Amino acid sequence: MELSKISASIGQSATLKLNELANNLKKQGKDIIHLGGGEPEFDIPSMAAQETIKKINSKRVKYTGTSGIVELKEKVCEYTKENYGINVKPENIVISSGAKQSIYNFLFCAINPQDQVIFPAPYWVSYTEMVKMVYGEPVPVKPSKGLLCSFEEIESHVNDKTKAIMLNTPNNPSGLIYGAEFIRKIVKLCEERNIFLLMDDIYNKLVFDSEIVPSAFSFSSRDINNSNIVSINGVSKTFSMTGFRIGWSVASKNLTSAMTRVQAQITSCPSELSQVAALGALSEGDAFTRRMVKELEEKRDTLVAEFKKFKKLKFEKPQGTFYSFADFSAYEKNSQKLSAELIEKIGIVTVPGAEFGMDGHLRISFCGKKEDIVRGVNKIREHLDKA
Numbered sequence: 001m002e003l004s005k006i007s008a009s010i011g012q013s014a015t016l017k018l019n020e021l022a023n024n025l026k027k028q029g030k031d032i033i034h035l036g037g038g039e040p041e042f043d044i045p046s047m048a049a050q051e052t053i054k055k056i057n058s059k060r061v062k063y064t065g066t067s068g069i070v071e072l073k074e075k076v077c078e079y080t081k082e083n084y085g086i087n088v089k090p091e092n093i094v095i096s097s098g099a100k101q102s103i104y105n106f107l108f109c110a111i112n113p114q115d116q117v118i119f120p121a122p123y124w125v126s127y128t129e130m131v132k133m134v135y136g137e138p139v140p141v142k143p144s145k146g147l148l149c150s151f152e153e154i155e156s157h158v159n160d161k162t163k164a165i166m167l168n169t170p171n172n173p174s175g176l177i178y179g180a181e182f183i184r185k186i187v188k189l190c191e192e193r194n195i196f197l198l199m200d201d202i203y204n205k206l207v208f209d210s211e212i213v214p215s216a217f218s219f220s221s222r223d224i225n226n227s228n229i230v231s232i233n234g235v236s237k238t239f240s241m242t243g244f245r246i247g248w249s250v251a252s253k254n255l256t257s258a259m260t261r262v263q264a265q266i267t268s269c270p271s272e273l274s275q276v277a278a279l280g281a282l283s284e285g286d287a288f289t290r291r292m293v294k295e296l297e298e299k300r301d302t303l304v305a306e307f308k309k310f311k312k313l314k315f316e317k318p319q320g321t322f323y324s325f326a327d328f329s330a331y332e333k334n335s336q337k338l339s340a341e342l343i344e345k346i347g348i349v350t351v352p353g354a355e356f357g358m359d360g361h362l363r364i365s366f367c368g369k370k371e372d373i374v375r376g377v378n379k380i381r382e383h384l385d386k387a
């Protein structure tokens with residue numbers, strides 16, 4: 001049977017594919033160091049575990065309202081007020097099965113066929129495919145220098161077909177933060193041109209060196225129900241709860257109600273078990289995340305110290321997340337080729353920059369064990385610098 005054209009056009013998730021490959025090679029007994037990971041290796045918060053167990057012991061795990069349980073939505077409202085300074089109500093929140101679903105819900109509700117969605121490169125691997133899945137046109141914009149686009153570079157791609165701009169800061173894969181002035185101008189541009197601004201804030205608590213991640217809401221005078229800003233967040237990264245699959249969106253009442261209708265037809269609701277776990281995590285609060293950030297910062301420093309030993313590597317010190325995006329083009333311009341060579345010859349898994357829209361780079365994560373970071377990066381250096 002012939003499959004749909006759209007399904008045939010969708011690429012496999014490069015990062016998930018590499019996870020599978022790394023696990024398979026490990027199972028075969030190969031000495032593999034996985035520097036391509038996308039999740040913290042921390043245990044989940046105690047309160048998340050306790051709430052899950054309590055719920056299981058009640059022996060009642062059922063459907064919930066489509067947009068999530070009220071207690072969790074209220075908690076997200078508190079979180080939004082605390083972290084973004086904006087007043088929102090449960091009617092502005094949809095809890096979803098991961099931030100990924102929240103982004104897809106948004107695109108499904110905002111994009112008509114051929115509408116354009118702009119996002120800076122390097123970008124998260126799923127953006128291009130998700131935009132294509134709603135028959136939109138992805139418009140990635142490559143910075144002319146460095147790893148951050150200027151406002152003018154983004155602005156020059158806006159036209160009558162532009163329906164949304166998506167911004168992920170701190171950024172996967174670069175670990176860099178877009179500055180306040182950039183965000184302020186983007187917010188203004190989106191308001192003037194009537195464009196949605198999707199802020200993918202999934203890493204906004206994972207920042208180092210007391211950096212501040214500017215909130216888009218702080219540059220708008222509109223209340224949430226008149227706002228064209230949509231903020232996406234969740235517990236996957238901040239609370240090391242990737243396996244629970246809980247994310248959420250904060251948006252106008254109108255958009256939220258459309259996203260709820262869409263979600264109702266796709267997944268009915270997120271898992272009740274995961275929602276109570278997320279409520280537990282949010283109740284435990286910032287102390288958990290602060291501990292994790294401290295350790296991630298040390299790992300970032302370890303990675304940077306190792307990077308400095310290369311003869312020809314160029315890199316920018318990550319300001320947040322647990323990713324770095326180093327420029328290996330002085331060694332090999334083709335990142336797919338280089339990444340494959342590192343797996344085959346020395347058993348190190350990295351993600352090719354081409355997957356994020358910038359060849360010549362590799363994404364190297366520092367979410368794993370410190371000794372793996374040191375050993376893995378050293379092996380890459382010995383392999384490349386000896387040539």
Ligand SMILES: Cc1ncc(COP(=O)(O)O)c(C=O)c1O
Pocket residue numbers: 038097098099100101124168172200202234235236237242245246247
């Ligand atoms: C930039 C970005 N946005 C969204 C997500 C999705 O998060 P979740 O696991 O909650 O679906 C990820 C996950 O890797 C990500 O890197």
